Amino acid sequence: MTATSDEAGRPTQVTFGIRLRERVSQRGPLCVGIDPHPSLLEAWGLADDARGLDAFASTVIEALAGQVAVLKPQSAFFERHGSSGITVLERTAAAARAGGALVLLDAKRGDIGSTMAAYADYLDPGHPLAVDAMTVSPYLGFGSLAPAVSAAKAYGGGLFVLARTSNPEGGEVQLAGSSTGSSVAQQVIDAVGALNADSRPDGSVGVVIGATLQRLDVDISMLGGPVLCPGLGAQGGDPVHLRRLFGGYEGVLLPSSSREILRHGPDLDALRSAAAAMAEALGPIV
Amino acid sequence: MTATSDEAGRPTQVTFGIRLRERVSQRGPLCVGIDPHPSLLEAWGLADDARGLDAFASTVIEALAGQVAVLKPQSAFFERHGSSGITVLERTAAAARAGGALVLLDAKRGDIGSTMAAYADYLDPGHPLAVDAMTVSPYLGFGSLAPAVSAAKAYGGGLFVLARTSNPEGGEVQLAGSSTGSSVAQQVIDAVGALNADSRPDGSVGVVIGATLQRLDVDISMLGGPVLCPGLGAQGGDPVHLRRLFGGYEGVLLPSSSREILRHGPDLDALRSAAAAMAEALGPIV
DSSP states (O other), rough: EEEEEETTOOOOEHHHHHHHHHHHHHHOOOOEOOOHHEEEHHHHHSSSSSSHHHHHHHHHHHHHTTSSSSEBBBBHHTTTHHHHHHHHHHHHEEEEETTOOOEEEEEEEOOOHHHHHHHHHHGGSSSTTTTTTEEEEOOOOOOGGGHHHHHHHHTTTTEEEEEOSSSSHHHHHHTOOOSSSHHHHHHHHHHHHTTTTTTTTSSSSSEOTTTTOHHHHHTTTHHHEEEEEEEESSSTTSSHHHHHTTTTTOSEEEEEESHHHTTTTTTTTHHHHHHHHHHHGGGGGG | OEEEOOOOOOOEEEOOOHHHHHHHHHHHHHHEEEEEOOOHHTTTTTOSSSSHHHHHHHHHHHTTTTSSEEEEHHHHHHHHTTTHHHHHHHHHHHHHHHOOEEEEEEEEEEOOHHHHHHHHHGTTSTTTTOOEEEEEEOOTTTTGHHHHHHHHHHOEEEEEEEEOSSSSSHHHHHTOOOOTTTBHHHHHHHHHHHHTTTTTTOOOOOEHHHHOOOOOOSOTTTSSSEEEEEETTSSTTHHHHHHHTTOOOOSEEEEEEHHHHHHTTOOHHHHHHHHHHHHHHGGOOO
């Protein structure tokens, strides 16, 4: 973990929010998903097994860990291959961090109490699958994520809480209204904003908001932390649309793309060029 | 997977809903959680590592796989130990099924599209961590779970969708109201009910409703499938309270207990007696 020292010379952690801001300043705001979908493995001429997975992930790391701010492995595609898939995921995360990228584990975990705390152990630098940040899901109520918030604080890690996604059925839950009148998604955003009160706009707890929403139906002005925006390169998820949705937001916007980049592999230069072109197109949004 | 044949002699799967009903008829309605929490490992004199995890899980399997209807490993406590933890989880699930229990993976996964499909591969008998059923989370909208519903149908597996949990903050999301007036939890229950229309009351898609809710603030009369009720043995989660909450429901009620049983280990007979006593106390609720 990155460390510095406080006024008394004791080592202190640089928070995830600060590290993310630094990395994005240096490398641009692009997050690239590592999604070894069976069809992508096939397109790259790889077998749909742990060995194919390893070749796929190693190539993405070699191409991009030194270039993009954040790499986001999708846990589901590694879990498909059981413990051997998780072994590959462990190597992937370690190699990505060693190469200079921050690693955001896309796992959407959500539980209560000691179970939630166990999931949040991914933020512990001593975990075999240690990562810088992870996505979490608030279906059990935002308060149920408290053990993960504590872990993020203790380890200098980050969280991205699902708030408002752009899949067509997302609104059923996310736009339902609470007794206070605001939507579930807005409640999540407000709760995250309260956590970031002392560290805005570079708080370490962020939210997930889809890049392809037609319009932003939540208010993020008081969020105080990063926004992961998946769907870049998909229908409607382009830099112009992102500016329209999020223009003026002072926190870090982290647009994420997976297949739009990955389809250029396994050629290393083609992967790098695709990521560079997208990062450049994104430049002005942050 | 259990298989039989249809009228034309072709092999067909027995659905999860039917298998669950059979198992519960034979063994009583108890589900025992396999939650190797660090404090439980310590209480059993085991190290908090993959070897301790393996000893813990093997003991629970040896004691209970031949006795209880369902064993429910909590993924988080295995994930804590990385790929070696998942190796133990794979062995645990296989041994539990070989011993005659149904295995419900408590993982609360939720995503969209091909990512959700990848998580649902746990229901594929060919997966290294093949299970009979898994818990899923609908924060991205019930429709986002469609790939898991398809997988459950294809493989004869089961799903338990988070609906109404009894942790204090659960209502923030689950009791929020949709534009049609019903709560998020009720919408989930109604959607599950529609899926089970042709197989009620033994549908293969169930829901999770906390055993310790003060009162049942949703209507499950049209659910048509099983209800997993975690929290048995915890404050208020006793058979009398369960009868009050769910009395008269025609589907399978599956109360679940973890520490209330596990604290009797590692002695095999003590574990068996604790589970038998609880199953007997539950007897009349189904």
